[in-house]
Amino acid sequence: MHLHFYVGYQEDVRYAMEGSMTKSFYLLFILIFLFSCNKKDQDKVLNELALGDSSKTESPVKDSSSTVDLTTQDVTNSALPNEALTFESNLLFINTTSLQEEKFDRAVELIKKVVGTDEFRSAVLNHTYNGVKTFVDNGGLTNAQIYERILEAAEKLFPLKNNAMDMEVQLYTNLSSNVVGYTNSGTKRIYVNTKYFNVYAANSVAANLFHEWLHKVGFGHAYTYSPSRDYSVPYAIGRMIGRYATQYL
Numbered sequence: 001m002h003l004h005f006y007v008g009y010q011e012d013v014r015y016a017m018e019g020s021m022t023k024s025f026y027l028l029f030i031l032i033f034l035f036s037c038n039k040k041d042q043d044k045v046l047n048e049l050a051l052g053d054s055s056k057t058e059s060p061v062k063d064s065s066s067t068v069d070l071t072t073q074d075v076t077n078s079a080l081p082n083e084a085l086t087f088e089s090n091l092l093f094i095n096t097t098s099l100q101e102e103k104f105d106r107a108v109e110l111i112k113k114v115v116g117t118d119e120f121r122s123a124v125l126n127h128t129y130n131g132v133k134t135f136v137d138n139g140g141l142t143n144a145q146i147y148e149r150i151l152e153a154a155e156k157l158f159p160l161k162n163n164a165m166d167m168e169v170q171l172y173t174n175l176s177s178n179v180v181g182y183t184n185s186g187t188k189r190i191y192v193n194t195k196y197f198n199v200y201a202a203n204s205v206a207a208n209l210f211h212e213w214l215h216k217v218g219f220g221h222a223y224t225y226s227p228s229r230d231y232s233v234p235y236a237i238g239r240m241i242g243r244y245a246t247q248y249l
């Protein structure tokens with residue numbers, strides 16, 4: 001198994017020191033934005049809010065389509081976005097017993113707990129590959145944009161930014177395979193091998209669910225193993241979920 005560690009704590013300290021200064025700057029910027037946006041933009045913000053949870057009304061400026069720069073800076077420098085705390089899931093289970101569903105439910109609860117932490121946000125934002133803050137196969141996105149994509153949770157086949165994992169989960173059994181789970185781009189469904197599911201702790205089930213779901217959001221990785229594949233979005237962030245979830249087991 002390939003283990004790697006995350007650097008960037010110095011940056012965290014710097015952001016913390018700059019926090020109070022930048023906060024007032026951003027507040028001013030947000031106020032200017034709110035007062036200067038036209039009716040159409042306001043409708044857009046309201047529509048997006050109407051689609052989501054009412055508790056998200058505190059952060060209308062996170063509408064990435066109208067404030068891309070602000071969103072990126074906001075995620076990097078300020079407090080945990082509200083969307084990290086309201087992250088939800090709508091999973092439809094196929095071929096599962098109630099006991100198996102309970103295990104998936106526990107895994108989903110772990111995912112929500114981890115996504116709702118500064119630790120997870122910091123790990124995504126500060127993830128490095130070859131000394132650069134980036135992911136392999138990042139689709140041209142920065143770490144902050146990848147974090148934003150996770151919180152938006154707009155699956156390719158269900159492209160609504162609803163802050164929730166939407167997918168179907170089907171169990172199958174292949175004892176001679178070393179595949180933990182798989183999916184393909186033409187389906188909302190992910191397939192999970194009972195060979196591993198049955199023996200995995202809930203945090204490992206969570207890691208696999210999140211890995212497959214990151215494919216649904218559009219992130220890929222090399223088909224065959226190479227050391228760099230561990231730094232792809234599904235592998236690296238799936239493992240973050242599994243690792244940080246152990247504290248909630």
Ligand SMILES: [Zn+2]
Binds near residue numbers: 215221
């Ligand atoms: Zn994969």
